[in-house]
Amino acid sequence: MNDMPEFATPETQGFWEGCAAGELRLQRCNDCSAWQFPPRAFCQTCRSNALSWEPVTGRGRLASFTEVHRAPLPEMREAVPYLLALVELEEGPMMMSNLVDTDASRLRLGMALEAVFGRPGLKRGPLPLFRLRDGTASEGT
Amino acid sequence: MKARAIIAGVGDTAVGKLEGSSCLALHAEAAAAAVADAGLESKDIDGVLCAYSMTMPHLMLASVFSEHFGITPSFSLAVQAGGATAAIMVMQAAALVEAGLCRNVLVVCGDNRLTGLSRDGAVAALAQVGHPQFEQPFGFSVPAAYALVARAYMAETGATPEHLAAIAVTARRHAGRHPKAQMRAPITIDDVLDSRPIATPLRLLDCCLVSDGGAALVVGRSDMARDLPRRAISVLGTGQMNTHEHLVAAPSLSEFGCKASAAQAFGRAGIGPGDIDVAEIYDSFTVTLLVELESIGFFARGEAGPAALEGALDLGGTLPCNTHGGLLSFGHSGAAGGLFHVVEAVRQLRGDAAERQVPNAELAFVHGDGGILSAHCSLVLGRV
Known part of the structure; x- marks a missing residue:
């Protein structure tokens, strides 16, 4: 707790x-x-x-993403650039999260994702973060 | 016979970096200009609609303004709907007049966002529109949220960064014809594409300005039109749609409430998008305008960007749009940013827009959107 x-x-x-x-x-x-x-x-x-x-399964697909270069708050300046994403969960709801263990050049909308937990560079958490399933970039649509 | 609502007067302050300006002083300056433009005195105002301020947050901004301006309205209200606020205020003012509750409603906005808050302060304050638990902790910002919309829009329609850039270039070209615009130096597609990334695919020149400034207008009854010093402009149709606040709760990443909002306004006015001579549409980011132009029905899906590249939104194009330069190049000082669009529409319909005048403009469309394409309000305005 x-x-x-x-x-x-x-x-x-x-x-x-x-x-x-x-x-x-x-x-x-x-x-x-x-x-x-x-x-x-x-x-x-x-x-x-x-x-x-x-x-829930923690699985979803990449609905959209952006690489953020302009931090919204001064305390987030050290974290840029970071990947902000919309993830459509298998169960239906949409979540906002950060993508980890990847880089923007590998990403395609529709890619399969899975939840992991940790602290992104933003010093809060543990937060639900997402990474590519199987760690490959081949599942994009 | 039911009274129809007209816009009887408009006013605006200087826009940009206004050292020494304040929220209330900008309100008062714009209000005085609009009241005078309508040929009225401040005592004639019986309704006041204000918005909100970032530099002077207050529980009762409309009361604070009325006290400062020295009026005692019998109806007073503050409206908070982000970028949809100005259009909603006009919709509300028209409803008050048509219901017989008020004769002369003053709609007034102003904020010194640039000198009173700093650009960092404005970005941080705006990030609070993100969900406090499920968006903000991940580094949400308003540009990042629109970048998420942009990526989905580009993937679906095939729109390119050049298409987004064409919106910024067109806005700057329009602003070059407006003596008050904050940014008037011409830019090229390459300038936009070479500007620094904010949240990919959006770059600095895809984003609106941060400005000081104020704007105001007076909504009155059509039976006063013949006594006005200036040509009265009719509020022919209004519409609104609110589908979500937070992007995670948006029903879709490709269809937004602008479609239903605009359809209501066109339906009430008895016209369609093809009848519009000039459009003033909320352009917080280049992608905002592309999504809205298509959703509202001015262009088919995916065709607004190519059309913008070919000059369709410029003076002389099929739909001159944001003829003052919009939020991208004229200025954006909070709720007043949306009100600049309305003021410009009125000036176009009056024939007062000087070198940026759309010839024989008789019907104008104005649209505001607040949040992340969350709250929408549309206006159809026309010559009486």
């Missing part, structure tokens, strides 16, 4: 507990089975209040 980010709230606690345990977890509705992200206190699909945290 000492690895929970300072910004976690009661509604998002389950997500960050999962990250601290090295597992990607999403909210799922007990009544209609819909996945949802970001977390909230009710199911956005059927308005049920019965939600559970469930582990």
Whole structure:
């Protein structure tokens, strides 16, 4: 628990507990089975209040990415350039994350990704980060 | 007969780096100009719509402004919808007038974002629109978010960096014809492509400016039109659509709310995109304008970039767009940035746009978008 980010709230606690345990977890509705992200206190699909945290595969595809050269905050200056990405999870929700263990020239939209946990150069975490599955660039579409 | 809303007066301040300027002083200067342009006195204003300020954040900016300006409006409201704010304020002002709640609504924005905040400060403040837990910790910035949209857009449509650059070059060419524009020196496609990367594929010259400046207008009733010192401009149609705030919650990376927003505005005006003589469309980044031009229906998917390269958006093109230079080259001082688009549309429709005048402009389209293509508002304006 000492690895929970300072910004976690009661509604998002389950997500960050999962990250601290090295597992990607999403909210799922007990009544209609819909996945949802970001977390909230009710199911956005059927308005049920019965939600559970469930582990997900951590697999997804690269929906978009950018190599950031201009840091938004002075404390992020040492981290540039870094790769910011949108990842469409197998379960459906879209996440924003950083890509690690790769470089921009290898990336193609649609590539298969998997979650890993760590601290990007941004000194917060552990955060869910993503890397190419199998470490190859051959799966791009 | 139901009163129709008109834009009776417009005003703006100098734009750029204005040493000694302040949020309230810019508001007051722009407001005074707009009220005078409408042939009114400040006591005639019975409704006030303000936006928000980064340099002087306040819970009640509309009240702060009215106190400062010395008026006691019977209706007052502050609107916060990022880049959609200005268009939403005009939509709201028109609704107030048409509902009979107000006679003369002052819409006013201004901020000294450049001298009061610094460029670093502005970038940091804007990054707060990212989700605090699920976007910001990964190094979210507004340019990075639009870069994510740009990559997806380019992959889908085949648009190239040259197509994006053509938007910046065209904006600069327009700005060169406006004496108040912040950046007037011509640039080339190569200048854009050689400028430093901000968040790939976006480069410095793909990004809007940070400016000090203010703008204002007065929305009144059509039955005052004949007494006005200047030609009145009708608010013919308005529309809005809000699909998300955070990019992770966007329903799509290729279709955004501008489509429905524009369709509403065109439907209410009883016209279509092909009828528009001049367009003033939010251009926070080059890609913003490309996505919106196509989504709104001015160009088929993937065709706005090639058209821009061929001069379609320039004076004399099929759709002169952002004839003042837009956020990319005229200036961007917060909510006033979007209001500059409206002020320019009014000047075009009045025939007051001097060397940047679109000949016989009778119908104008204005669009604002806030967040990451999150909140959209469209206006169709025309000569009375």
